[in-house]
Amino acid sequence: MDIKKVLVADAVDKACVDxxxxxxxxxxxxxxxxxxxxIEEIQNYDGIIVRSDTKVTADVIEAGSRLKVIGRAGAGVDNIDINAASSKNVLVLNTPGGNAISACELTCALITNLARNVYPGAESLKQGKWDRKLYTGHELYGKTLAIIGLGRIxxxxxxxxxxxxxxxxxxxxxxSAEEAATFNVNHMSLEEIWPLADYxxxxxxxxxxxxNLINKKVFDTCKKGVRVVNVARGGIISEEDLLAALKDGRCGGAGLDVYEQxxxxxPITxxxxKHPKVVATPHLGASTGEAQIRVAVEVAEQFVALTEKSKVxxxxxxxxxxxxxxxxxxx
Structure with missing residues (x-):
């Protein structure tokens, strides 16, 4: 692929450009x-690299008369119109493994935070209170964690x-069930999973x-007090149904890093x-220095590989x- 000129439309680590x-x-x-x-600029480039801020829509792709490749320095590609790109034979790339460890570690932090009320307890103490009994938590030992999506993260x-x-x-x-078993996960259907999950x-x-995979029907089926975590994409958990479940106790807590908007x-979001049983962060899943460098380098490496001019x-x-x-x- 002849890639002579690339537009970096969102801030990525300098290692990508270098x-x-x-x-x-x-x-x-x-x-x-x-x-x-x-739309005016894209016609001057063979490729574009984005993160989350820039939306590569159908009209942007249509305007890219030279456009051959769109690179996302990150995993999700919901800000890129894949169908429009494919219809114009424009290749779309992401870096699926680049932020896996960072997203994983935040997920684990939210799970442990929910179990021990770390955030509300810390806030209470900062306000001069000493509410030990109010923030009694529970052990994770022996609890069942349901993982929906068994890829890298x-x-x-x-x-x-x-x-x-x-x-x-x-x-x-x-x-497959056999592959999941290699890292000690019991592969089940969603219908089997919901009644068993503590998290x-x-x-x-x-x-x-x-x-809206996690919705009212799921909360009705799960154990009362099930806790949910989303460091993937807003919209996988129905926010309207989650709020109702938090209010009536069907959901015992939520750790959220991503939102529908x-x-x-x-107002619902x-x-x-602000709900006392929710630990919320502003889309920090990939926000580590290591992940930012990793995804920037990975997307650049793929662009270079496409030129077929590098032995490295x-x-x-x-x-x-x-x-x-x-x-x-x-x-």
């Missing part, structure tokens, strides 16, 4: 462009929470099949964030629209 330039790819960094300006969460003595069960339509954590993309302004970088591991990639390889 690696591209070292491999004779011209780079312009223009962050958070208004949509119309992005789900697997890492399982391994770490097993060290706390948690039983791990899970579901993934792609990962549920989701690690799936936001697609039509996963939107970001930054959130919806804001009420959830030869692997393209984050292809999202495989059909387009196969077509390119056949040419």
């Amino acid at each position: 690696l591209l330039k070292e491999n004779n790819i011209e780079v312009d960094c223009k962050y958070k462009l208004p949509k119309q300006q992005l 789900g697997k890492e969460v399982a391994i770490r929470m097993q060290s706390w003595g948690m039983k791990t069960i899970g579901f993934d339509p792609i990962i 549920i954590t989701v690690h799936t993309p936001l697609i039509p099949q996963t939107r 970001e930054p959130p302004t919806n 804001l009420e959830i964030i 970088y030869t692997s393209v591991t984050g292809v999202v629209n495989q059909a387009v990639y196969k077509n390119l390889k056949l040419k």
Whole structure:
């Protein structure tokens, strides 16, 4: 693939730009462009690299007369119109493993926080109170953690929470029961999982099949007081149903890093964030220095590999629209 000029449209670590330039790819960094300006600019580039802020919509892709590849320095690609890209034979890449450890560690932190009321207890103490009995928690040892999505992040969460003595069960339509068993997760159907779970954590993309996956029916089926964690994508847990379950006790707590709207302004979302049984963070899953460097380098490595001019970088591991990639390889 002939990639001569790339637009970096969101702030990524400098290592990304350096690696591209070292491999004779011209780079312009223009962050958070208004949509119309992005439409005007994109026609000058063979590739674009984004994170979460820039939306690569159908009209942006249509305007990219030279556009060959869109790279997401991160895992989720819901800010990129995959269908529009595929229809124009534009390759879409992500870096699925780059932030896995960081997202996993935040997930584990939220689970342990919910178990021991760390956040509300700390806030109470800062206010001069000494409410030891009010913030009595429970042990994670012996509790059942349901992991929905057993890819890189789900697997890492399982391994770490097993060290706390948690039983791990899970579901993934792609990962087989045999593969799940290699990291000690009992693969079950969703219908089997819900009544057994003390904690549920989701690690799936936001697609039509996963939107509102955790909903009223699930809360009605689960144990009373089940706790839920979402460091994946807003919308996998129905916020309206979650709020109702928090209010009536069907849900005993929630650890949330992502929301249906970001930054959130919806009254339901804001009420959830302020709820005393909720630990909420502002989409920090990939916000570690290590993850930022990792995803920046990984996306640049893939761009370089696509040029087929490097003996060092030869692997393209984050292809999202495989059909387009196969077509390119056949040419």
